Amino acid sequence: MALHAVILAGGAGERFWPASRNKRPKPFLEVVDGQSLLESTHRRAKRFASPGCVWVVCGRNHAAAIRRETGLPANRVLVEPLRRNTAMAMAWVAQHIAAQDPEGILTVLPSDHRIPDARAFAAAIRKAARAARSARCIVTLGVKPTRPDTGYGYIQVGPPAGRSHPGLRQVKRFVEKPDAAKARSYLRRGGFLWNAGIFVLGARTLLHELEACAPEVHRALAPMARNPRARSGAALLKAYRKAPSLPIDTAVMERSKNVWTLPVAFHWSDVGTWLSLAEELGVAPGESRVLHGELLSDDRGGNLVWGADRPIALLGVEGLAVIDTGDVLLVTNLDRSPDVRGIVADLKKKGRRELT
Amino acid sequence: MALHAVILAGGAGERFWPASRNKRPKPFLEVVDGQSLLESTHRRAKRFASPGCVWVVCGRNHAAAIRRETGLPANRVLVEPLRRNTAMAMAWVAQHIAAQDPEGILTVLPSDHRIPDARAFAAAIRKAARAARSARCIVTLGVKPTRPDTGYGYIQVGPPAGRSHPGLRQVKRFVEKPDAAKARSYLRRGGFLWNAGIFVLGARTLLHELEACAPEVHRALAPMARNPRARSGAALLKAYRKAPSLPIDTAVMERSKNVWTLPVAFHWSDVGTWLSLAEELGVAPGESRVLHGELLSDDRGGNLVWGADRPIALLGVEGLAVIDTGDVLLVTNLDRSPDVRGIVADLKKKGRRELT
Numbered sequence: 189m190a191l192h193a194v195i196l197a198g199g200a201g202e203r204f205w206p207a208s209r210n211k212r213p214k215p216f217l218e219v220v221d222g223q224s225l226l227e228s229t230h231r232r233a234k235r236f237a238s239p240g241c242v243w244v245v246c247g248r249n250h251a252a253a254i255r256r257e258t259g260l261p262a263n264r265v266l267v268e269p270l271r272r273n274t275a276m277a278m279a280w281v282a283q284h285i286a287a288q289d290p291e292g293i294l295t296v297l298p299s300d301h302r303i304p305d306a307r308a309f310a311a312a313i314r315k316a317a318r319a320a321r322s323a324r325c326i327v328t329l330g331v332k333p334t335r336p337d338t339g340y341g342y343i344q345v346g347p348p349a350g351r352s353h354p355g356l357r358q359v360k361r362f363v364e365k366p367d368a369a370k371a372r373s374y375l376r377r378g379g380f381l382w383n384a385g386i387f388v389l390g391a392r393t394l395l396h397e398l399e400a401c402a403p404e405v406h407r408a409l410a411p412m413a414r415n416p417r418a419r420s421g422a423a424l425l426k427a428y429r430k431a432p433s434l435p436i437d438t439a440v441m442e443r444s445k446n447v448w449t450l451p452v453a454f455h456w457s458d459v460g461t462w463l464s465l466a467e468e469l470g471v472a473p474g475e476s477r478v479l480h481g482e483l484l485s486d487d488r489g490g491n492l493v494w495g496a497d498r499p500i501a502l503l504g505v506e507g508l509a510v511i512d513t514g515d516v517l518l519v520t521n522l523d524r525s526p527d528v529r530g531i532v533a534d535l536k537k538k539g540r541r542e543l544t
Numbered sequence: 545m546a547l548h549a550v551i552l553a554g555g556a557g558e559r560f561w562p563a564s565r566n567k568r569p570k571p572f573l574e575v576v577d578g579q580s581l582l583e584s585t586h587r588r589a590k591r592f593a594s595p596g597c598v599w600v601v602c603g604r605n606h607a608a609a610i611r612r613e614t615g616l617p618a619n620r621v622l623v624e625p626l627r628r629n630t631a632m633a634m635a636w637v638a639q640h641i642a643a644q645d646p647e648g649i650l651t652v653l654p655s656d657h658r659i660p661d662a663r664a665f666a667a668a669i670r671k672a673a674r675a676a677r678s679a680r681c682i683v684t685l686g687v688k689p690t691r692p693d694t695g696y697g698y699i700q701v702g703p704p705a706g707r708s709h710p711g712l713r714q715v716k717r718f719v720e721k722p723d724a725a726k727a728r729s730y731l732r733r734g735g736f737l738w739n740a741g742i743f744v745l746g747a748r749t750l751l752h753e754l755e756a757c758a759p760e761v762h763r764a765l766a767p768m769a770r771n772p773r774a775r776s777g778a779a780l781l782k783a784y785r786k787a788p789s790l791p792i793d794t795a796v797m798e799r800s801k802n803v804w805t806l807p808v809a810f811h812w813s814d815v816g817t818w819l820s821l822a823e824e825l826g827v828a829p830g831e832s833r834v835l836h837g838e839l840l841s842d843d844r845g846g847n848l849v850w851g852a853d854r855p856i857a858l859l860g861v862e863g864l865a866v867i868d869t870g871d872v873l874l875v876t877n878l879d880r881s882p883d884v885r886g887i888v889a890d891l892k893k894k895g896r897r898e899l900t
Contacts, residue, residue, distance in 0.1 A: 206857070484872070484899070485887045499899070500873045501562070501887050504880025505864065510873075516840070517856045517868060519875055524860025531841045531857050543840070543855070 189291040190241045191317050192391075193233035194281050196274060197226060197246040197254060197299035202532045203461045203525070206516045207494060210544055214459075215299040216253060219479060220468055225300040225459065230258045232303060236295070236310040236317075240264075243285070244299070245277045262419075269425045275405045275439035276431040278387075279398050280424075283409050286391035287416035293317045294394065296387045296436075301458050302468060308454040316388035316450045319353045323448075326389040326397065327356065328441065330381030330449040331456045336371035339460055339526065341383040341437070349448045359447045362437065381449060384456055387436070397446060402439035404432050462509040462525035466492040471522070473506070481512065492522065516543055545647040546597045547673050548747075549589035550637050552630060553582060553602040553610060553655035558888045559817045559881070562872045563850060566900055570815075571655040572609060575835060576824055581656040581815065586614045588659060592651070592666040592673075596620075599641070600655070601633045618775075625781045631761045631795035632787040634743075635754055636780075639765050642747035643772035649673045650750065652743045652792075657814050658824060664810040672744035672806045675709045679804070682745040682753065683712065684797065686737025686805040687812045692727035695816055695882065697739040697793070705804045715803045718793065737805060740812055743792070753802060758795035760788050818865040818881035822848040827878070829862065837868065848878065872899055 201214025208214035215226035233242045243264045251267045285292045295313050303309045316327035330343045346358035374380035398406040408431035411423040469477040474489040481495015490506035496514035511518040535544050557570025564570035571582035589598045599620045607623045641648045651669050659665045672683035686699045702714035730736035754762040764787035767779040825833040830845040837851015846862035852870035867874040891900050
């Protein structure tokens, strides 16, 4: 009946192109705090997880690097044979852990977020885990918003979850990334939290919820029933081939009646774009930040610079990200940087895989 | 009594940094018309100069490259032992040519301008040469302005030069680069021409004018008097050591009473900055230009791109010059690009000669 940490490291981080690449995606980048986002996440997980209960779910390409970086043993790095989004990843890991720890509680967390206050984070997870265990519910972390961000989904909080769970709230609804006007109204009205995409729930609770809310995902697990602890082989591949590709949010969270949220106020960022990284690093009017390389000159400031083998000089520009990875150079307006995914899509279409 | 073309190739072209460098300055760059600015200038010069009468004046570092590029024999590449600006360069070449062709007429022209209509240019020079020869005056080319440019000096035209020289005008005064309001008023009022820095004058006329207007430059020639055709040696070095560093404009043109101008209407540009190059190349809102390398993506346009070994992606930016020379990268607002000289000055101060 342990508290497990399950780090999802399957994302591509395309909005971090060209630094985030197929071969070395965003979780491996040292962009803040002097360590990779994955390593920070791993350290955070070790704070609250029971001994030997940190897991990573990832794709084939990155398993070796993840083991190297985290030092985790092979049996706790679950390698998905195919990409099937987060619902299937969580389904598999829930079945796998339930087979050895039926009462186990899972904390599922992305590998590429930033939460500097690891102590506050661990305390919140422990509190959420107590609720998840005793009420057999799903608990999502809801971060108190500090600005009308249009890059995050929101949670509208419902009534208190009950006397025995002080601080926890029922979820009234999940809302997709809003436009600027809606985001401002959420902040003004109160009662809206950022959906951090961090879930605390019993392994068996998740399996039950999948059965109820996303039966096609649950059915995909069937080939694994005979040997649920297998980490590879034909049954796993069969299961993944069968599984639909669904995010856990739409497959379960938005459908289940059994979701609570724990409002938290510590600093959190999904470091989702060059713009949000710039904010994390303190880029502001007149203030530039250099992640790598040498900046020779920058008369206006407000820029984010990632240099490679050649020094960079900026003149008369502000609010830019200049990202030189050695094999490709991106110059983007920070505000527009989320659209870098379009460039990646275009490169794929043109068969320029070496650049993606 | 030949018509000589004297190409001044001593400038550093620092406003073209980082493409223009000590080792390979601006005249050597292929930025328009598929050939280097020097090569274009040389072709233009050959159109009007008498056979065997094209000369280049340059510094030690570039003599070999200039001979390679132009195919000129060594005796027509005059290598200055020190840099002493244009007054001394013109003084030396005038003395040198006068020693073999006392009645020779010189057309002195910078090596790094752009004049696409070489035929019209040659016709103008021949006309100016006739006046310079018969009236023993200095003729400057005055380009009819097409916009209120603040990057050029202006010539205010005076009365007609006389019946025997139709089209030629006396010079009322030279004006320094004006501010925007003045430039607009020049264009509105008329009677102002861009000073192209192209002069047509007898070799001996120049020597006389130097004696009158810039006697310290004229005196510096004294050590060469015994052997005015020497192209190197102690006397030349002594002359250059003695010479003040003055531009011909302030040393002679602005002081002499003997300066006429020939108004011309053909397209001319000093290609002085990334901004003016962008204009030459047709960079406009929505229209980018790529000088070298590969541009992967550019959603807004209006940018000037010079790539090296890595492709470049632009997103949400316009009016930029992105110049990657392989060893250094410049990202500048085109409007601010003339200030790139400040970066060069700064690098020199810091001893970063490898980057200048």
